[in-house]
Amino acid sequence: MHFDLIAARSAVHSGERSAVGLLDAARMASDTPANRHTFVRTFWEQAEAAARAADLAAGSAALPCLPLAGLAVSVKDLFDVAGQPTTGGSRVLQDGAPAAQDAAAVARLRAAGAALTGHTNMTEFAFSGVGWNPHHGTPPNPADPDVPRIPGGSTSGGAVSVATGAAWAALGSDTGGSIRIPAALQGLVGFKNTARLTPLEGAIPLSTTLDTACAITKSVRDAVLLHEVLAARQVRANRRPLRAWRLAIARDTMQDGLDGTVANAFDSTLQRLRNQGAQIEQIGLPELSQLSRIQATGGFSAAESWAWHRVRLEVDGERYDPRVAQRIRRGAQMSAADYIDLVHARRAWIAQVERQLEGFDAVLSPTVPIVAPPIAAIADDDAEFFRVNALLLRNPSIVNMLDGxxxxxxxxxxxxxPVGLMVWSSALHDDTVLAVSLAIEAALLLEGA
Incomplete structure (x- = not known):
């Protein structure tokens, strides 16, 4: 196991390492060229106070050692941090007043001892899986030092902060894959919990139906810890061996159009898991192909973002990223009847898919079907941008529509x-997904991944 947040926490609690020293290292990492577009704003002073408090607790039997031990955690520029503006990666909100209080998710991180280091860059208003931002620059994917590649979005800067060592974990959001896409493209772990388990108060909404507050981490066990903090609940991850889980592969849709690197990595991973005794069965899920028809009028993100942005677009539309504004404005064409039909269609679709998944503990799929393309390929080509965006969102957004x-x-x-393996299931099977993921991670490490 590499040096992840839990290992760093153990070192702080034992006095082997200081939280202040680890924070200094994170700050140095944030100042490197790899992070030139990662942060919209930083708040190192309050982070240092949290790190000092963690070091005091480690040296005192009278003070509690908190779960996040003064370690660096970045915050997507979507969540309120008391005393700071929240701008959603946009210029439209740059003159807004500072937040009066922390967003609920931020408050939970702070109470757990996190050293909150800064607001990270993101796709404007979280409306894309690419990670492109024309206002603050697009953070380059650190996985390829030679070719500037897209980071994935919309939690682009959050993922880069973790991948470069500028943070141990990143608070973000996932509406159609915004945690899992950048995690997959950067070789990290991203867990999207059942949406209702984590609070969204104090966060700029994209889709009130689909938004999920969650985190990017360095390991699956870190994902368990961050989920426990954000959801204020204890994960009961059954530590059964890999062979004790019944796993499915979705044959339909999710394996369409894989590039060579993703296809080879996915096939190789399945074989390695089978070598470790995994029971994996391929199943048909024709229901997945129905989503394009169900969302033909625009989907929840278009309708619900239009409700939030319509006045701002009328007043300040020229300051939006045109690619984001185009997607939001699609919601203007949806009628109330369209929206109600969508709600009912989703409910029926969820029931159909859940019936197909009965008897399986989790489903395995490629997180996204392609590796990260160069930023240059999408920078000035709208058609290519929207093609890549649709590919990136295709697989992970299925889980959001499933409420899974x-x-x-x-x-x-x-x-x-980097290539991501997605382990997924329906609503409130979070602990099972985490347990299966722990077993898969251990098996892949054993096989020398």
Whole structure:
């Protein structure tokens, strides 16, 4: 196991390492060229106060050692941090007043001892899986030091902060894959919990139906810890061996159009898991192909973002990223009847898919079907941008529509660009998904992933 947040926490609690020293290292990492577009704003002073408090607790039997031990956690520029503006990666809100109080998720991180280091860059208003931001620059994917590649979005800067060592974990959101896409493209772990388990108060909404507050981490066990903090609940992850879980592969839709690197990594991963005794069965899920028809009028994100942005677009539309504004404005064409039909269609679709998944503990799929393309390929080409965006969102957004839970973990060889394996299930099977992911991560490490 690499040096993850839990290992760093143990070192702080034992006095082997200081939280202040680890925070200094994170700050140095944030100042490197790799992070030139990662943060929208930083708040190191309050982070240092949290780190000092953690070191005091480690040296005193009278003070409690908190779960996040003064370690660096970045916050997507979507969540309120008391005393700071929240701008959603946009210029439209840059003149807004500072937040009066922390968002609920931020408050839970702070209470757990996190050293909150800064607001991270993101796709404007979280409306894209690419990670492109014309206002603050697009954070380059650190997985390829030679070719600037997209980071994935919308939690782009959050993922880069973790991948470069500028944070141990990143608070973000996932509406159609915004945690899992950048995690997959950067070789990290991203867990999207069942949406209702984590609070969204104090966060700029994209889709009030689909938004989920969750985190990007370095390991699956870190994902368990962050989920416990954010959801204020204890995960009961059954530590059964890999062979004790019954796993499915979705034959339909999710394996369509894989590029060579993803296809090879996915096939190799399945074989390695089978070598470790995993029971994996391929199943048909024709219901997945129905989503394009169900969302033909625009979907929840278009309708619900239009409700939030319509006045701002009328007044300040020229300051929006045109690609984001175009997607939001699609919601203007949806009628109330369209929206009600969508709600009912989703409910019926969820029931159909859940019936198909009965008897399986989790489903395995590629998180996204492609590796990260160069930023240059999408920078000035709207058609290519929207093609890549649709590909990136296709697999993870299925889980959001299912109201389910999913974790992406890396499954590529060391000499490959990052590829994510998505472990997913329906609503409130979070602990099972986490338990299966722990077993898969252990098996892949054993096989020398």
């Amino acid at each position: 839970c999913a974790l992406s973990l890396p499954c590529h060889a060391p000499d490959q660009l």
